[in-house]
Amino acid sequence: MIHVRRLTKVYKDLHLGDFVALNQLSFDALAGQIYGLLGPNGAGKTTALRILSTVLSPTHGTAIINGLDVTKNPEEVRQQIGFVSTNTAVYDRMTGWEMVEYFGRLNGMDDERLTDQMEFIFERFQMKNLKDVLGSKMSTGMKQKVSIARAMIHDPPVLIFDEATSGLDVMVAREVLKTIAQLRDQGKCIIFSTHIMREAEKLCDRIGVVNKGKLLAEGSKRDLMEEFQEDDLEELFFRLIEQHEKSAASLNGVEGQSNMEGVHGS
Amino acid sequence: MKWRNVKLIFHRELRDQLRDRRTLFTIAVLPLLMYPLLGMAFLQMANFSKEYPSRIQIVGVENLPQDGSLIVDNTINEDFLVPTQRQLVQIQTEALDKEWLEFLQPDRLDSNSADKNPNVNGKLINDGFSSADQTQLQKVLVRRGVDCLVVVPKGFAQEIDGQLKTQVHIFSRASNDKSRIAASRMESVFGRYRDKLVTANLRKKEISSVEIQPFRVANIDLSTEDSKRAAIWSRVLPFVVFIWALTGAFYPAIDLCAGEKERGTLETLLSSPATRTEIVWGKLFTVIAFSMGTSLLNLFSMSFTGLFVINSMARMGADTLDLGVPPFYAFGWLVVALIPLAALFSATSLAIASFARSSKEGQYYLMPILMISLPLMMLPLMPGAELDLGTSLIPISGLMLVLRSLIENRFTEAMQFAAPVLGVTLCCCLLVIQWAVRQFNNEDVLFRDSERFGIGVFFRSLVRERGSMPTFLEGVFCGVLLLVIRFFTTLVAKEPGSFHEFARQTLVLHIGLIMGPVLLMAVVLTTRPLKALGFSKTRWMTLPMAILMAVSLHPIVTGFRELVLKVYPLQANTAALEQMMETIFTGAPHFLFIILLFALLPAISEELAFRGFILNGLRQAGDRWTAILLSSLFFGATHGLLQQSIIAFFTGTLIGFVSFQAGSILPAMCYHFSHNALTVSLSQVRMADLSGSAFWRFFFQADAGGHPSYTLGGYFLLSAIGVGAFIWFYRLTEPASVAEHSPADDKLALEPKGSPA
Structure with a gap:
């Protein structure tokens, strides 16, 4: 369903110069599965998901979603996906109903189908009380519910959740995770990024651990445990990150040393 | 969509x-x-806003004619006041006593001073009063609480015979609204009073007032x-x-x-x-x-x-x-x-x-x-x-x-x-x-994020990230910098009085103020300054082709110039400036000096700047025409006068295209030099010198000033050659690579297909 190959993104930064946010990231996510991107803050998860949702374009590499290239067919790709992130806010001056309706129409849905789908979603997610509430009056949990409803109104085969539970209280977070699990059961392909181990452990069928734009390990939870001889995902995560930080630091040291040698010469 | x-x-x-x-x-x-x-x-x-009365101190009221026609019962005679202002002039009268005379010094008020200043009639006179005197008088106005002071000199009544031997002084403060209005009201009063005296004097001499006012002007809207x-x-x-x-x-x-x-x-x-x-x-x-x-x-x-x-x-x-x-x-x-x-x-x-x-x-x-x-x-x-x-x-x-x-x-x-x-x-x-x-x-x-900005960090990043070519922003910055320099040089530059002075100013402008900053930016901001300035290899044929195009397209540029001057005619003072330049030319020791200053120097300095650093920076944005037009816009804007700017924009676009196609600055320099040399030569040569040859007569005829201008035949023939040469040049070259520029593809950039391997 989703095939990512050597995806690279380089930003220009005033302080750091060329900043590599994604470094040749490759993975596959299949229908009926939740693929979890697990990494600390600044690992490149949001950048990767923004590229998949065609909001950003990659510097190098490809990403194919449902057979469509994100750089060559961005409009078609956007019809195949629903994107929810902590940053994808709701409009302050629109009600929950208007917001979901607006995105349904942007996805080309006709009146009849749109009304049916909206009734179904508002019923299923117990959002009827949000129909006439303006975005500015909603709580964080309410906003996230509307965001998810907005993302799945056109019933896309792929759903992308970028730290969808960040900032939510435990009750709402649990509800969101339950919803995502239900969507997986419906056969949707789901990409889910998080830095919370328990969420990844509980929800994801496959996990990719990323740090500083690099994919460090990938596989199902069981595969990862077996491969790295570790009983606990959290411990495995810290071990991988520490190892990567150390190797990156030693690489920088070698580079620095070679630079010094280059300066002083022999 | x-x-x-x-x-x-x-x-x-x-x-x-x-x-x-x-x-x-x-x-x-x-x-x-x-x-x-x-x-x-x-x-x-x-x-709340209403007209306030003016308080006026009249000193020397005893010197006015005793018939009492101007001042009646310590007020201005209503006949001399504008009807709407009758209640708005309040006077205090006082004799021009010894104290006043000491203060005002009658020498400066006597009738002779009127002859020294031709503008005494109804004007405030500052001549004869030092700034210290003026300060003293201001203090008097403030102390007495009056808006203006009117001084009638001794002998006024005897000397008002129409010989302009005497005058009334009105002292006021123009910086104060009420004082200024009071002075204006008193001017009006004395103006009316004077008209009455004139009429009376004429009557005494049995002259009709029509004699001094033979006609009136009726302005009918x-x-x-x-x-x-x-x-x-x-x-x-x-x-x-x-x-x-x-x-x-x-x-x-x-x-x-x-x-x-x-x-x-x-x-x-x-x-x-x-x-x-x-x-x-x-x-x-x-x-x-x-x-x-x-x-x-x-x-x-x-x-x-x-x-x-x-x-x-x-x-x-x-x-x-x-x-x-x-x-x-x-x-x-x-x-x-x-x-x-x-x-x-x-x-x-x-x-x-x-x-x-x-x-x-x-x-x-x-x-x-x-x-x-x-x-x-x-x-x-x-x-x-x-x-x-x-x-x-x-x-x-x-x-x-x-x-x-x-x-x-x-x-x-x-x-x-x-x-x-x-x-x-x-x-x-x-x-x-x-x-x-x-x-x-x-x-x-x-997705611009907030970044901590610091001048030091900014300059370090400029040096750290410098590539072989300037960036788009560096190109824009260079253009703006040259515009600012141009603005300030225009402010401080004096009109040259001789050819030598003109030559010195031109050399300073081109070498110090155009080439200097551009070369410095190329060295500091790029790793390959020569390449950044456009010194790249190109086919040798592009050089003679550029010269041919400059000469053969010259009539089209001249025609465009005439069109621009018709749409935006030169102001009179601008024409005078051109006349002054003509005078400077005549002071040149040799014609070659004119060519050097007007053709060679700009061809080097302006090309290094506009088709060199700026165009190479702007082309990094990826669009050929945006880069050419924007660099030409800077080129035009630095030419000061609107008319010159439009013409320079047009010419700059042509030269920019030549430079872009060839992938080098050298053909642009050839074009610029040839174009300027031809323009200057035609302005210096007399048609009489060329009319001996049938060849020249085919191309040129004498204009109003006796200089050569293109004949219809010459215009069309040269234009046809020019367009042909342009198409040939276009086929000879192809646009240099302007795609995303990275150090890795430095080798590809600016290497036109036609350039030698």
């Missing part, structure tokens, strides 16, 4: 804005409530009241409409771009199936709607409030202008003109607002837009600004002038220039809309 999506976005944004209290305040509450409230406040204040009103409204209404169109566009644009970024909803929209172009058009229509709405509501509200205030003031007896109601059709024309203008302002605001990270940052960008737009809006208000081909080609100003003609019922004149005005406005609209779409496609603009 799906118009369905554009409509959806437009409807959503419109609804969103109408639910925003700030927007509603700007477009509805402000015009509907604020203006009437302001009008009422103005009327209240008008009650044929314009109707309606046309006078239209003339005022035609200036006021477009200005009000245009200012509010800009303001009305800017705030919604900030909310729709920077505001959405701030609230995080822009990312939501960008991940929807709507394309960036559809998003821009949807938002643009919303901003246009608000721009027009704000403008029209403000217009109607201000007009009605203004009329109400003026009528009320008239009822209160104030001396107000009878403006009447604006002609109804004026509103129709304003609405028509508002459509393209609102589109232009809206697209500009949208493009600029998309750059801002937050609403607060967006508001800082309003001032630059105003600073660019206001002079264009003020230009048509200037006296003497008329609608012609030249002004019709100026964006915004042309539209305002057409609108003025339409409101003043000069329909034929307006229609005559409607096409160029609409053409220019439409071109600007399309360019700006394209810019806005580009901004929305640029993720660096949309």
Whole structure:
């Protein structure tokens, strides 16, 4: 369903110069599965998901979603996906109903189908009380519910959740995770990024651990445990990150040393 | 582009804005409530504003003629006062006693001083009084609590015989409004008094007053009241409409771009199936709607409030202008003109607002837009600004002038220039809309994060990240820097009095102020300065081809020059400047020096700057014509005079194209040198010197000044060769690579297909 190959993104930064946010990231996510991107803050998860949702374009590499290239067919790709992130806010001056309706129409849905789908979603997610509430009056949990409803109104085969539970209280977070699990059961392909181990452990069928734009390990939870001889995902995560930080630091040291040698010469 | 999506976005944004209290305040509450409230406040204040009486001290009242005609019972005779000012002049009289005489020193007041100054008649005389005297006199005015002091000198009554031997002094403070008005009232009084004396003197000599006033001038105004009103409204209404169109566009644009970024909803929209172009058009229509709405509501509200205030003031007896109601059709024309203008302002605001990270940052960008737009809006208000081909080609100003003609019922004149005005406005609209779409496609603009900025970090990053070629921004910076240098050199430069002085100034300008900064920037900001300046290999054939094109396209450039001078004629003082340059030329020791200064030096320095560093920087943005036109714009702007700038822009575009195609600066230098050398030569050679040869006679004929100008045959033959050479040159070369530039593909950039391996 989703095939990512050597995806690279380089930003220009005033302080750091060329900043590599994604470094040749490759993975596959299949229908009926939740693929979890697990990494600390600044690992490149949001950048990767923004590229998949065609909001950003990659510097190098490809990403194919449902057979469509994100750089060559961005409009078609956007019809195949629903994107929810902590940053994808709701409009302050629109009600929950208007917001979901607006995105349904942007996805080309006709009146009849749109009304049916909206009734179904508002019923299923117990959002009827949000129909006439303006975005500015909603709580964080309410906003996230509307965001998810907005993302799945056109019933896309792929759903992308970028730290969808960040900032939510435990009750709402649990509800969101339950919803995502239900969507997986419906056969949707789901990409889910998080830095919370328990969420990844509980929800994801496959996990990719990323740090500083690099994919460090990938596989199902069981595969990862077996491969790295570790009983606990959290411990495995810290071990991988520490190892990567150390190797990156030693690489920088070698580079620095070679630079010094280059300066002083022999 | 799906118009369905554009409509959806437009409807959503419109609804969103109408639910925003700030927007509603700007477009509805402000015009509907604020203006009437302001009008009422103005009327209240008008009650307080009245004409204050002037307090005048007259010293030497005993020197006035004793018949008492000027001052009666210690007041000014009403015959010498304007009827409306009879209650407004209060006098205190005093004798010109010893104390006053010591203070004023009669030598400076006596009749002889009048002969020294031809402007004594009714003018305040400062001559003869030192600044210390003036300070003393000011203190006297303040101490005595009077607005002005009138001194009648001794012997005034005896000397008022028409021989201009005596004078009355009025001392006042022009910096003080009341004092200035008092002086003016006293001038009027003495003027009337003098007229009466003149008549009496003539009568005594049995001369009719007709003898000194053989005729009168009757100035009869044929314009109707309606046309006078239209003339005022035609200036006021477009200005009000245009200012509010800009303001009305800017705030919604900030909310729709920077505001959405701030609230995080822009990312939501960008991940929807709507394309960036559809998003821009949807938002643009919303901003246009608000721009027009704000403008029209403000217009109607201000007009009605203004009329109400003026009528009320008239009822209160104030001396107000009878403006009447604006002609109804004026509103129709304003609405028509508002459509393209609102589109232009809206697209500009949208493009600029998309750059801002937050609403607060967006508001800082309003001032630059105003600073660019206001002079264009003020230009048509200037006296003497008329609608012609030249002004019709100026964006915004042309539209305002057409609108003025339409409101003043000069329909034929307006229609005559409607096409160029609409053409220019439409071109600007399309360019700006394209810019806005580009901004929305640029993720660096949309996802610009806050970065800690420091001058040191900035310069370190410039050096750290420098590539073999300058960046787009470095190119723009170089162009702006040269413009600033040009501005200040114009301010400090003196008119050269001789050829040597002129030569020294030209050398300093080209070597020190153009080449210097450009070479420095190339060395500091790039790793390969020679390449950054355009010194790349090119086919040798491009060099003679450039010279051939410069010579054969010269008639076309000359024709364009004449066209420009016809549309924008040179001012008289500019023609005098040209005459002065001609005089300087005659001082040149040899013709070669003229060629050196006017052809060789600019060909090197200006090419290094404009087709070298600047063009190579601008081309990094990826678009060939944007780079060529923008570099030519800088090239034109540095030429100072409008006419020269337009011609230089045209020539710069040709040379820029040559440089871009060849991938090197060398053909551009050849073109520039040949073009300038030919222009200067033709201005220095006399046709009489060439007329001996049939060859030259085919190409040239004598112009009004006796210099060679192209014959019709010469014009067409050379132009045909020029166009042919141009096409040949185009085929010989192909555009150099301008794709994303990275150190890795340095080898590919600027290497045209035609260049040797």
